[in-house]
Amino acid sequence: MPEDIRRRRFLMSVARHAGLIAVAVGFLAPFVFVVLTALMTQSQAVTPSFWPRPFRWSNFTEVFDRIPLLAYAWNTTQIAVGSTIGVLVSCIPVAYALSRMRWRGRQLAFLLILATLMLPFQVTIVPLYIIWVRLGQIGHLTPLILPSFLGDAFSIFLLRQFFLTIPEELSDAARVDGASEFQIMTRVIVPLAKPAIAAVALFNFLYNWNDLFAPLLFVGTNQKLWTLTIALSEFTQRHGTEWNLTMAAAILFMLPVIVLFFLAQRVFVEGVTLTGVKG
Protein backbone atom coordinates (compact mmCIF):
# COMPACT_ATOMS: atom_id res chain seq x y z
CA MET A 1 0.00 0.00 0.00
CA PRO A 2 1.43 3.39 -0.97
CA GLU A 3 3.03 5.28 1.87
CA ASP A 4 0.86 8.38 1.78
CA ILE A 5 -2.41 6.42 1.72
CA ARG A 6 -1.28 4.49 4.74
CA ARG A 7 -0.38 7.67 6.49
CA ARG A 8 -3.70 9.25 5.63
CA ARG A 9 -5.60 6.24 6.93
CA PHE A 10 -3.65 6.41 10.16
CA LEU A 11 -4.39 10.11 10.61
CA MET A 12 -8.07 9.55 9.89
CA SER A 13 -8.13 6.84 12.51
CA VAL A 14 -6.47 9.12 15.03
CA ALA A 15 -8.93 11.89 14.21
CA ARG A 16 -11.85 9.54 14.66
CA HIS A 17 -10.56 8.30 17.98
CA ALA A 18 -9.96 11.84 19.11
CA GLY A 19 -13.48 12.83 18.20
CA LEU A 20 -15.00 9.85 19.94
CA ILE A 21 -12.95 10.41 23.05
CA ALA A 22 -13.71 14.13 23.16
CA VAL A 23 -17.42 13.46 23.08
CA ALA A 24 -17.06 10.69 25.64
CA VAL A 25 -15.22 13.05 27.95
CA GLY A 26 -18.04 15.53 27.59
CA PHE A 27 -20.53 12.90 28.62
CA LEU A 28 -18.51 11.54 31.50
CA ALA A 29 -17.24 14.79 32.94
CA PRO A 30 -20.37 15.64 34.93
CA PHE A 31 -20.31 12.21 36.54
CA VAL A 32 -16.69 12.55 37.47
CA PHE A 33 -17.21 15.98 38.92
CA VAL A 34 -20.20 14.87 40.93
CA VAL A 35 -18.26 11.99 42.43
CA LEU A 36 -15.30 14.21 43.27
CA THR A 37 -17.48 16.88 44.85
CA ALA A 38 -19.27 14.27 46.89
CA LEU A 39 -15.97 13.40 48.49
CA MET A 40 -15.02 16.92 49.49
CA THR A 41 -15.57 18.78 52.69
CA GLN A 42 -18.22 21.42 52.63
CA SER A 43 -15.83 24.33 52.52
CA GLN A 44 -13.84 22.79 49.77
CA ALA A 45 -16.87 22.00 47.67
CA VAL A 46 -17.56 25.65 47.03
CA THR A 47 -14.03 26.39 45.94
CA PRO A 48 -12.82 25.90 42.41
CA SER A 49 -10.47 23.07 43.33
CA PHE A 50 -10.84 19.80 41.47
CA TRP A 51 -9.42 17.17 43.72
CA PRO A 52 -10.76 16.44 47.18
CA ARG A 53 -8.25 16.92 49.94
CA PRO A 54 -8.89 15.01 52.14
CA PHE A 55 -11.21 12.32 50.86
CA ARG A 56 -14.31 12.45 52.97
CA TRP A 57 -15.93 9.12 52.51
CA SER A 58 -18.00 9.92 55.55
CA ASN A 59 -20.13 12.23 53.43
CA PHE A 60 -22.01 9.22 52.24
CA THR A 61 -22.85 8.01 55.70
CA GLU A 62 -23.73 11.53 56.70
CA VAL A 63 -26.42 11.60 54.05
CA PHE A 64 -27.96 8.60 55.74
CA ASP A 65 -27.98 10.50 59.01
CA ARG A 66 -29.54 13.60 57.61
CA ILE A 67 -32.48 12.03 55.88
CA PRO A 68 -34.07 8.64 56.39
CA LEU A 69 -32.67 7.44 53.11
CA LEU A 70 -33.42 3.79 53.71
CA ALA A 71 -37.05 4.48 54.46
CA TYR A 72 -37.35 6.55 51.32
CA ALA A 73 -35.58 3.86 49.33
CA TRP A 74 -38.04 1.32 50.64
CA ASN A 75 -40.97 3.53 49.64
CA THR A 76 -39.53 4.03 46.20
CA THR A 77 -38.89 0.32 45.81
CA GLN A 78 -42.44 -0.52 46.79
CA ILE A 79 -43.79 1.86 44.22
CA ALA A 80 -41.45 0.79 41.45
CA VAL A 81 -41.85 -2.94 41.99
CA GLY A 82 -45.59 -2.72 42.59
CA SER A 83 -46.15 -0.66 39.48
CA THR A 84 -44.01 -2.91 37.34
CA ILE A 85 -45.93 -5.98 38.45
CA GLY A 86 -49.17 -4.13 37.79
CA VAL A 87 -48.09 -3.14 34.33
CA LEU A 88 -46.99 -6.64 33.39
CA VAL A 89 -50.15 -8.23 34.74
CA SER A 90 -52.40 -5.82 32.89
CA CYS A 91 -50.58 -5.07 29.67
CA ILE A 92 -49.64 -8.56 28.57
CA PRO A 93 -53.24 -9.76 28.29
CA VAL A 94 -54.30 -6.57 26.53
CA ALA A 95 -51.43 -6.71 24.08
CA TYR A 96 -52.20 -10.36 23.52
CA ALA A 97 -55.83 -9.61 22.81
CA LEU A 98 -54.84 -6.86 20.40
CA SER A 99 -52.40 -8.96 18.46
CA ARG A 100 -53.18 -12.64 18.73
CA MET A 101 -56.95 -12.71 18.81
CA ARG A 102 -59.54 -11.57 16.34
CA TRP A 103 -62.52 -9.61 17.46
CA ARG A 104 -64.64 -6.76 16.24
CA GLY A 105 -63.46 -3.35 17.27
CA ARG A 106 -59.90 -4.53 17.69
CA GLN A 107 -58.46 -1.79 15.51
CA LEU A 108 -60.54 0.86 17.16
CA ALA A 109 -59.46 -0.18 20.62
CA PHE A 110 -55.84 -0.05 19.54
CA LEU A 111 -56.23 3.42 18.08
CA LEU A 112 -57.90 4.64 21.24
CA ILE A 113 -55.08 3.30 23.35
CA LEU A 114 -52.56 4.96 21.06
CA ALA A 115 -54.44 8.24 21.28
CA THR A 116 -54.04 8.27 25.02
CA LEU A 117 -50.30 8.35 24.51
CA MET A 118 -50.66 11.82 23.09
CA LEU A 119 -52.75 13.03 25.95
CA PRO A 120 -50.71 15.19 28.29
CA PHE A 121 -50.98 13.68 31.74
CA GLN A 122 -51.87 17.10 33.05
CA VAL A 123 -55.31 16.80 31.52
CA THR A 124 -56.29 13.78 33.55
CA ILE A 125 -54.32 14.55 36.65
CA VAL A 126 -56.73 17.04 38.17
CA PRO A 127 -59.81 14.81 38.29
CA LEU A 128 -57.68 11.82 39.20
CA TYR A 129 -56.36 13.73 42.16
CA ILE A 130 -59.89 14.58 43.18
CA ILE A 131 -60.98 10.99 42.91
CA TRP A 132 -58.22 9.94 45.23
CA VAL A 133 -59.06 12.71 47.64
CA ARG A 134 -62.60 11.44 47.84
CA LEU A 135 -61.30 7.95 48.42
CA GLY A 136 -59.13 9.30 51.17
CA GLN A 137 -55.96 7.99 49.61
CA ILE A 138 -53.93 11.16 49.39
CA GLY A 139 -50.83 10.67 51.47
CA HIS A 140 -50.79 6.95 50.81
CA LEU A 141 -48.95 4.93 48.25
CA THR A 142 -52.10 3.55 46.63
CA PRO A 143 -52.55 6.18 43.89
CA LEU A 144 -49.01 5.49 42.81
CA ILE A 145 -49.33 1.74 42.48
CA LEU A 146 -52.93 0.86 41.77
CA PRO A 147 -53.40 2.57 38.38
CA SER A 148 -50.62 0.44 36.91
CA PHE A 149 -52.90 -2.52 37.23
CA LEU A 150 -55.14 -0.92 34.67
CA GLY A 151 -52.61 -0.80 31.87
CA ASP A 152 -50.14 1.58 30.32
CA ALA A 153 -50.42 2.63 26.69
CA PHE A 154 -46.74 2.69 25.87
CA SER A 155 -46.15 -0.80 27.23
CA ILE A 156 -49.22 -2.15 25.50
CA PHE A 157 -48.00 -0.67 22.24
CA LEU A 158 -44.52 -2.09 22.56
CA LEU A 159 -45.75 -5.55 23.55
CA ARG A 160 -48.31 -5.62 20.77
CA GLN A 161 -45.70 -4.79 18.17
CA PHE A 162 -43.52 -7.59 19.44
CA PHE A 163 -46.29 -10.15 19.73
CA LEU A 164 -47.13 -9.48 16.10
CA THR A 165 -43.74 -10.79 15.08
CA ILE A 166 -44.42 -14.23 16.50
CA PRO A 167 -45.61 -16.60 13.77
CA GLU A 168 -49.28 -17.43 13.81
CA GLU A 169 -48.53 -21.12 13.23
CA LEU A 170 -47.34 -21.52 16.78
CA SER A 171 -50.63 -20.32 18.16
CA ASP A 172 -52.54 -22.45 15.69
CA ALA A 173 -50.63 -25.54 16.64
CA ALA A 174 -51.45 -24.94 20.28
CA ARG A 175 -55.10 -24.38 19.47
CA VAL A 176 -55.22 -27.62 17.58
CA ASP A 177 -53.88 -29.29 20.71
CA GLY A 178 -56.88 -27.95 22.57
CA ALA A 179 -55.22 -25.14 24.51
CA SER A 180 -57.34 -22.22 25.69
CA GLU A 181 -56.33 -18.68 24.79
CA PHE A 182 -55.06 -18.12 28.29
CA GLN A 183 -52.87 -21.17 28.09
CA ILE A 184 -51.51 -20.13 24.72
CA MET A 185 -50.70 -16.76 26.14
CA THR A 186 -48.86 -18.08 29.14
CA ARG A 187 -47.21 -21.14 27.70
CA VAL A 188 -46.40 -20.09 24.14
CA ILE A 189 -46.30 -16.35 23.70
CA VAL A 190 -44.88 -15.13 26.98
CA PRO A 191 -41.77 -17.34 26.91
CA LEU A 192 -41.08 -16.25 23.34
CA ALA A 193 -41.54 -12.60 24.16
CA LYS A 194 -39.10 -12.46 27.04
CA PRO A 195 -36.88 -9.70 25.61
CA ALA A 196 -39.82 -7.42 25.02
CA ILE A 197 -41.30 -8.19 28.42
CA ALA A 198 -37.97 -7.59 30.08
CA ALA A 199 -37.69 -4.27 28.28
CA VAL A 200 -41.17 -3.25 29.40
CA ALA A 201 -40.45 -4.26 32.97
CA LEU A 202 -37.23 -2.27 33.01
CA PHE A 203 -38.72 0.82 31.44
CA ASN A 204 -41.56 0.85 33.91
CA PHE A 205 -39.36 0.17 36.89
CA LEU A 206 -37.07 3.02 35.95
CA TYR A 207 -39.90 5.37 35.17
CA ASN A 208 -41.50 4.85 38.53
CA TRP A 209 -38.21 4.92 40.38
CA ASN A 210 -37.34 8.30 38.88
CA ASP A 211 -40.74 9.92 38.82
CA LEU A 212 -41.18 13.20 40.64
CA PHE A 213 -44.54 14.64 39.65
CA ALA A 214 -46.86 11.83 40.73
CA PRO A 215 -45.20 11.06 44.07
CA LEU A 216 -44.90 14.77 44.81
CA LEU A 217 -48.57 15.14 44.15
CA PHE A 218 -49.89 12.17 46.06
CA VAL A 219 -47.55 11.76 49.00
CA GLY A 220 -45.84 15.13 49.06
CA THR A 221 -47.72 16.00 52.21
CA ASN A 222 -46.80 12.84 54.05
CA GLN A 223 -43.11 12.97 54.66
CA LYS A 224 -42.92 9.42 55.92
CA LEU A 225 -43.87 8.10 52.52
CA TRP A 226 -41.63 10.28 50.42
CA THR A 227 -39.72 8.74 47.56
CA LEU A 228 -36.04 9.19 46.85
CA THR A 229 -36.74 11.70 44.11
CA ILE A 230 -38.75 13.94 46.40
CA ALA A 231 -36.12 13.64 49.09
CA LEU A 232 -33.44 14.62 46.63
CA SER A 233 -35.33 17.73 45.53
CA GLU A 234 -35.90 18.74 49.10
CA PHE A 235 -32.30 18.09 50.05
CA THR A 236 -31.10 21.31 48.59
CA GLN A 237 -33.66 23.21 50.59
CA ARG A 238 -32.56 21.85 53.91
CA HIS A 239 -28.89 21.65 53.19
CA GLY A 240 -28.59 24.16 50.40
CA THR A 241 -25.00 25.21 50.58
CA GLU A 242 -23.72 21.80 51.49
CA TRP A 243 -23.16 20.85 47.91
CA ASN A 244 -20.85 18.04 48.83
CA LEU A 245 -23.62 16.28 50.69
CA THR A 246 -26.11 17.03 47.94
CA MET A 247 -23.85 15.42 45.39
CA ALA A 248 -23.33 12.45 47.67
CA ALA A 249 -27.09 12.09 47.92
CA ALA A 250 -27.42 12.38 44.15
CA ILE A 251 -24.90 9.61 43.67
CA LEU A 252 -26.59 7.33 46.15
CA PHE A 253 -29.75 7.91 44.23
CA MET A 254 -28.19 7.24 40.83
CA LEU A 255 -26.26 4.18 41.90
CA PRO A 256 -28.98 1.50 41.80
CA VAL A 257 -30.11 2.76 38.42
CA ILE A 258 -26.66 2.72 36.89
CA VAL A 259 -25.89 -0.71 38.30
CA LEU A 260 -29.18 -1.96 36.89
CA PHE A 261 -28.28 -0.41 33.56
CA PHE A 262 -24.96 -2.18 33.30
CA LEU A 263 -26.56 -5.47 34.18
CA ALA A 264 -29.30 -5.11 31.65
CA GLN A 265 -27.61 -3.12 28.95
CA ARG A 266 -28.46 -5.14 26.00
CA VAL A 267 -32.11 -5.32 26.94
CA PHE A 268 -32.34 -1.56 26.89
CA VAL A 269 -30.89 -1.04 23.50
CA GLU A 270 -33.01 -3.79 22.02
CA GLY A 271 -36.09 -2.51 23.77
CA VAL A 272 -35.76 0.95 22.37
CA THR A 273 -35.30 -0.26 18.83
CA LEU A 274 -38.25 -2.60 19.34
CA THR A 275 -40.59 0.35 19.09
CA GLY A 276 -40.01 -0.11 15.41
CA VAL A 277 -39.32 3.34 14.15
CA LYS A 278 -38.29 2.31 10.72
CA GLY A 279 -41.31 3.75 9.02
Next chain:
Amino acid sequence: MSPWIVGFLLLIVYPMISSLYFSFTKYTLLSPPTWIGLENYRLLFTRDPRFWLAIRNTVWIIAVGVPLRIAFGIFTAWLLTLPQRGSRAYRTLYFLPSMAPPAAAALAFVVVFNPGFGPVNQILRGFGWHNPPLWFYGPGSSKWGLVLLGLWGVGDAMIIFLAGLLDVPRQLYEAADIEGATGWQKFRHVTLPMISPVIFFSLVIGVIYGFQLFTQAYVTSLAVSGTSITEAAQNLGSPQGSMLFFSVFLFDQGFQGFRMGYAAALAWVLFAITMVCTVAIIRGSRRFVHYQGGGFR
Protein backbone atom coordinates in the same frame (compact mmCIF):
# COMPACT_ATOMS: atom_id res chain seq x y z
CA MET B 1 -59.23 -9.55 27.84
CA SER B 2 -61.95 -7.04 27.30
CA PRO B 3 -62.45 -6.25 30.99
CA TRP B 4 -58.92 -4.92 31.13
CA ILE B 5 -59.51 -2.66 28.18
CA VAL B 6 -62.73 -1.39 29.60
CA GLY B 7 -61.15 -0.57 32.93
CA PHE B 8 -58.27 1.13 31.22
CA LEU B 9 -60.44 3.30 29.05
CA LEU B 10 -62.56 4.22 32.01
CA LEU B 11 -59.61 5.50 33.91
CA ILE B 12 -58.77 7.71 30.96
CA VAL B 13 -62.07 8.70 29.46
CA TYR B 14 -63.89 9.56 32.66
CA PRO B 15 -61.15 11.84 34.01
CA MET B 16 -60.89 13.50 30.61
CA ILE B 17 -64.53 14.44 30.51
CA SER B 18 -64.50 15.30 34.15
CA SER B 19 -61.54 17.58 33.73
CA LEU B 20 -63.21 19.29 30.81
CA TYR B 21 -66.15 19.92 33.09
CA PHE B 22 -63.92 21.24 35.84
CA SER B 23 -62.30 23.68 33.51
CA PHE B 24 -65.57 25.51 33.40
CA THR B 25 -65.90 25.69 37.15
CA LYS B 26 -64.30 27.25 40.14
CA TYR B 27 -63.23 24.45 42.39
CA THR B 28 -61.10 24.60 45.50
CA LEU B 29 -61.72 21.13 46.84
CA LEU B 30 -63.15 22.58 50.01
CA SER B 31 -66.56 23.06 48.49
CA PRO B 32 -68.32 21.59 45.47
CA PRO B 33 -67.44 23.12 42.11
CA THR B 34 -69.39 26.16 41.02
CA TRP B 35 -70.06 26.71 37.39
CA ILE B 36 -68.46 29.83 35.99
CA GLY B 37 -68.56 29.10 32.31
CA LEU B 38 -65.71 30.39 30.24
CA GLU B 39 -64.40 32.59 33.05
CA ASN B 40 -61.29 30.48 33.64
CA TYR B 41 -60.38 30.66 30.00
CA ARG B 42 -61.03 34.35 29.87
CA LEU B 43 -58.79 34.93 32.88
CA LEU B 44 -56.11 32.75 31.38
CA PHE B 45 -55.89 34.53 28.14
CA THR B 46 -56.44 38.10 29.20
CA ARG B 47 -55.62 38.58 32.85
CA ASP B 48 -52.81 36.24 33.70
CA PRO B 49 -49.36 37.40 32.57
CA ARG B 50 -47.83 34.28 34.05
CA PHE B 51 -49.79 32.18 31.59
CA TRP B 52 -48.15 33.94 28.66
CA LEU B 53 -44.79 33.73 30.37
CA ALA B 54 -45.24 29.99 30.79
CA ILE B 55 -46.19 29.66 27.14
CA ARG B 56 -43.21 31.70 25.98
CA ASN B 57 -40.79 29.71 28.11
CA THR B 58 -42.21 26.40 26.98
CA VAL B 59 -42.25 27.32 23.32
CA TRP B 60 -38.69 28.64 23.58
CA ILE B 61 -37.34 25.47 25.10
CA ILE B 62 -39.05 23.37 22.46
CA ALA B 63 -37.99 25.54 19.53
CA VAL B 64 -34.40 25.57 20.72
CA GLY B 65 -34.03 22.31 22.56
CA VAL B 66 -35.69 19.84 20.21
CA PRO B 67 -33.80 20.66 16.99
CA LEU B 68 -30.50 20.86 18.85
CA ARG B 69 -31.17 17.53 20.48
CA ILE B 70 -32.04 15.91 17.17
CA ALA B 71 -28.95 17.32 15.49
CA PHE B 72 -26.73 16.22 18.35
CA GLY B 73 -28.41 12.83 18.40
CA ILE B 74 -27.68 12.34 14.71
CA PHE B 75 -24.11 13.55 15.18
CA THR B 76 -23.33 11.19 18.07
CA ALA B 77 -25.09 8.30 16.35
CA TRP B 78 -23.01 8.98 13.25
CA LEU B 79 -19.87 8.94 15.37
CA LEU B 80 -20.86 5.50 16.50
CA THR B 81 -21.28 4.20 12.96
CA LEU B 82 -17.67 4.95 12.09
CA PRO B 83 -15.73 1.74 11.86
CA GLN B 84 -13.72 1.81 15.02
CA ARG B 85 -12.57 -0.64 17.58
CA GLY B 86 -14.40 -0.44 20.83
CA SER B 87 -17.31 1.47 19.38
CA ARG B 88 -19.61 -0.60 21.51
CA ALA B 89 -17.90 0.73 24.62
CA TYR B 90 -18.38 4.26 23.34
CA ARG B 91 -22.01 3.50 22.71
CA THR B 92 -22.48 2.48 26.34
CA LEU B 93 -20.69 5.57 27.56
CA TYR B 94 -22.73 7.91 25.40
CA PHE B 95 -25.95 6.27 26.49
CA LEU B 96 -25.12 6.27 30.18
CA PRO B 97 -26.09 9.87 31.03
CA SER B 98 -29.61 9.35 29.74
CA MET B 99 -29.95 6.61 32.34
CA ALA B 100 -29.31 9.00 35.20
CA PRO B 101 -32.49 9.84 37.05
CA PRO B 102 -33.66 13.25 35.79
CA ALA B 103 -33.88 14.77 39.25
CA ALA B 104 -30.35 13.73 40.17
CA ALA B 105 -29.01 14.78 36.78
CA ALA B 106 -30.64 18.18 37.13
CA LEU B 107 -29.05 18.70 40.53
CA ALA B 108 -25.69 17.55 39.23
CA PHE B 109 -25.90 20.12 36.47
CA VAL B 110 -26.75 22.88 38.91
CA VAL B 111 -23.48 22.15 40.66
CA VAL B 112 -21.40 21.54 37.55
CA PHE B 113 -22.65 24.79 36.06
CA ASN B 114 -22.37 26.77 39.24
CA PRO B 115 -21.20 30.20 38.15
CA GLY B 116 -18.72 30.52 40.97
CA PHE B 117 -16.99 27.25 41.61
CA GLY B 118 -18.38 24.98 38.95
CA PRO B 119 -15.87 23.42 36.56
CA VAL B 120 -17.60 24.66 33.43
CA ASN B 121 -17.12 28.31 34.25
CA GLN B 122 -13.64 27.66 35.51
CA ILE B 123 -12.71 26.20 32.16
CA LEU B 124 -14.38 29.07 30.36
CA ARG B 125 -12.45 31.55 32.43
CA GLY B 126 -9.32 29.64 31.64
CA PHE B 127 -10.03 30.28 27.98
CA GLY B 128 -10.25 33.97 28.60
CA TRP B 129 -13.97 34.47 28.94
CA HIS B 130 -14.05 36.80 31.90
CA ASN B 131 -17.71 36.86 32.65
CA PRO B 132 -19.06 33.45 31.88
CA PRO B 133 -22.84 33.00 32.02
CA LEU B 134 -24.64 32.52 35.30
CA TRP B 135 -26.34 29.43 33.89
CA PHE B 136 -29.10 28.33 36.22
CA TYR B 137 -28.70 31.40 38.40
CA GLY B 138 -29.45 33.91 35.69
CA PRO B 139 -32.78 34.54 33.99
CA GLY B 140 -31.24 34.82 30.56
CA SER B 141 -29.08 31.74 30.76
CA SER B 142 -31.10 29.34 32.89
CA LYS B 143 -32.93 27.82 29.97
CA TRP B 144 -29.65 27.24 28.17
CA GLY B 145 -28.64 25.20 31.16
CA LEU B 146 -31.71 23.06 30.60
CA VAL B 147 -30.91 22.74 26.90
CA LEU B 148 -27.44 21.47 27.77
CA LEU B 149 -28.94 19.05 30.26
CA GLY B 150 -31.13 17.76 27.48
CA LEU B 151 -28.14 17.35 25.18
CA TRP B 152 -26.26 15.47 27.85
CA GLY B 153 -29.08 12.99 28.06
CA VAL B 154 -29.37 12.56 24.31
CA GLY B 155 -28.64 8.83 24.61
CA ASP B 156 -32.20 7.66 24.14
CA ALA B 157 -32.65 9.67 20.94
CA MET B 158 -29.17 8.72 19.80
CA ILE B 159 -29.94 5.00 19.98
CA ILE B 160 -32.94 5.41 17.74
CA PHE B 161 -30.92 7.40 15.23
CA LEU B 162 -28.22 4.76 15.35
CA ALA B 163 -30.75 2.12 14.35
CA GLY B 164 -31.95 4.37 11.57
CA LEU B 165 -28.46 5.14 10.27
CA LEU B 166 -27.54 1.48 10.21
CA ASP B 167 -30.60 0.84 8.13
CA VAL B 168 -29.58 2.94 5.16
CA PRO B 169 -28.89 0.61 2.23
CA ARG B 170 -25.22 0.53 1.45
CA GLN B 171 -25.81 0.48 -2.31
CA LEU B 172 -27.03 4.05 -2.15
CA TYR B 173 -23.74 5.21 -0.70
CA GLU B 174 -21.83 3.19 -3.24
CA ALA B 175 -23.84 4.66 -6.07
CA ALA B 176 -23.17 8.12 -4.71
CA ASP B 177 -19.46 7.37 -4.53
CA ILE B 178 -19.47 6.32 -8.16
CA GLU B 179 -21.07 9.62 -9.06
CA GLY B 180 -18.31 11.37 -7.19
CA ALA B 181 -20.35 12.77 -4.34
CA THR B 182 -18.58 14.46 -1.45
CA GLY B 183 -19.18 13.45 2.15
CA TRP B 184 -21.52 16.37 2.73
CA GLN B 185 -23.45 15.67 -0.45
CA LYS B 186 -23.85 12.05 0.54
CA PHE B 187 -25.21 13.18 3.88
CA ARG B 188 -27.71 15.60 2.38
CA HIS B 189 -28.96 13.42 -0.43
CA VAL B 190 -28.67 9.89 0.88
CA THR B 191 -28.52 9.86 4.66
CA LEU B 192 -30.98 12.58 5.53
CA PRO B 193 -33.84 11.36 3.34
CA MET B 194 -33.29 7.80 4.50
CA ILE B 195 -33.49 8.68 8.17
CA SER B 196 -36.26 11.20 7.78
CA PRO B 197 -38.86 8.87 9.37
CA VAL B 198 -36.69 8.69 12.48
CA ILE B 199 -36.28 12.45 12.49
CA PHE B 200 -40.03 12.76 12.19
CA PHE B 201 -40.61 10.43 15.13
CA SER B 202 -38.07 12.25 17.28
CA LEU B 203 -39.58 15.59 16.36
CA VAL B 204 -43.09 14.57 17.33
CA ILE B 205 -42.02 12.87 20.54
CA GLY B 206 -39.70 15.75 21.40
CA VAL B 207 -42.44 18.33 20.94
CA ILE B 208 -45.02 16.35 22.87
CA TYR B 209 -42.73 15.71 25.80
CA GLY B 210 -41.35 19.22 25.59
CA PHE B 211 -44.75 20.63 26.38
CA GLN B 212 -44.90 18.42 29.45
CA LEU B 213 -41.47 19.29 30.83
CA PHE B 214 -41.58 19.29 34.59
CA THR B 215 -38.99 17.51 36.68
CA GLN B 216 -35.78 19.13 35.53
CA ALA B 217 -37.29 22.60 35.53
CA TYR B 218 -38.83 22.15 38.96
CA VAL B 219 -35.73 20.67 40.58
CA THR B 220 -33.28 23.22 39.20
CA SER B 221 -35.61 26.05 40.04
CA LEU B 222 -35.93 24.88 43.64
CA ALA B 223 -32.21 24.26 44.00
CA VAL B 224 -31.38 27.70 42.76
CA SER B 225 -33.91 29.58 44.84
CA GLY B 226 -33.11 27.67 47.98
CA THR B 227 -36.69 27.43 49.10
CA SER B 228 -38.43 24.33 50.25
CA ILE B 229 -41.22 22.62 48.41
CA THR B 230 -43.79 24.20 50.67
CA GLU B 231 -42.53 27.71 50.18
CA ALA B 232 -41.94 27.30 46.49
CA ALA B 233 -45.07 29.12 45.42
CA GLN B 234 -43.57 32.55 45.92
CA ASN B 235 -40.45 31.85 43.97
CA LEU B 236 -41.87 29.81 41.20
CA GLY B 237 -39.77 29.60 38.15
CA SER B 238 -36.73 31.30 39.53
CA PRO B 239 -34.72 32.96 38.58
CA GLN B 240 -37.31 35.61 37.82
CA GLY B 241 -39.82 33.36 36.22
CA SER B 242 -37.44 32.21 33.50
CA MET B 243 -38.03 28.60 34.45
CA LEU B 244 -41.76 28.88 34.65
CA PHE B 245 -42.84 26.22 32.22
CA PHE B 246 -46.38 25.22 31.49
CA SER B 247 -46.35 22.08 33.57
CA VAL B 248 -44.75 23.80 36.53
CA PHE B 249 -47.29 26.59 36.32
CA LEU B 250 -50.13 24.10 36.18
CA PHE B 251 -48.75 22.20 39.15
CA ASP B 252 -48.53 25.39 41.15
CA GLN B 253 -52.01 26.60 40.31
CA GLY B 254 -53.75 23.35 40.88
CA PHE B 255 -51.90 21.71 43.67
CA GLN B 256 -50.40 24.50 45.64
CA GLY B 257 -52.95 27.18 44.99
CA PHE B 258 -55.78 24.66 44.87
CA ARG B 259 -57.42 26.34 41.93
CA MET B 260 -58.55 23.12 40.37
CA GLY B 261 -60.87 24.59 37.81
CA TYR B 262 -58.18 26.93 36.58
CA ALA B 263 -55.66 24.12 36.44
CA ALA B 264 -58.07 21.98 34.44
CA ALA B 265 -58.52 24.83 31.97
CA LEU B 266 -54.75 25.12 31.70
CA ALA B 267 -54.48 21.40 31.02
CA TRP B 268 -56.95 21.58 28.17
CA VAL B 269 -55.16 24.53 26.64
CA LEU B 270 -51.99 22.47 26.80
CA PHE B 271 -53.71 19.57 25.11
CA ALA B 272 -55.05 21.80 22.36
CA ILE B 273 -51.67 23.37 21.69
CA THR B 274 -49.96 19.98 21.65
CA MET B 275 -52.53 18.64 19.23
CA VAL B 276 -52.16 21.61 16.91
CA CYS B 277 -48.39 21.28 16.85
CA THR B 278 -48.49 17.53 16.34
CA VAL B 279 -50.94 17.80 13.47
CA ALA B 280 -48.86 20.59 11.93
CA ILE B 281 -45.76 18.43 12.08
CA ILE B 282 -47.58 15.44 10.62
CA ARG B 283 -48.94 17.54 7.76
CA GLY B 284 -45.56 19.05 7.11
CA SER B 285 -43.93 15.66 7.23
CA ARG B 286 -45.50 14.59 3.95
CA ARG B 287 -43.11 16.91 2.25
CA PHE B 288 -39.88 15.86 3.83
CA VAL B 289 -40.32 12.33 5.07
CA HIS B 290 -39.43 9.48 2.77
CA TYR B 291 -40.45 5.95 3.68
CA GLN B 292 -38.42 3.11 2.29
CA GLY B 293 -41.29 0.71 2.09
CA GLY B 294 -43.68 3.09 0.45
CA GLY B 295 -45.01 4.32 3.77
CA PHE B 296 -48.51 4.73 4.99
CA ARG B 297 -50.91 5.43 2.14
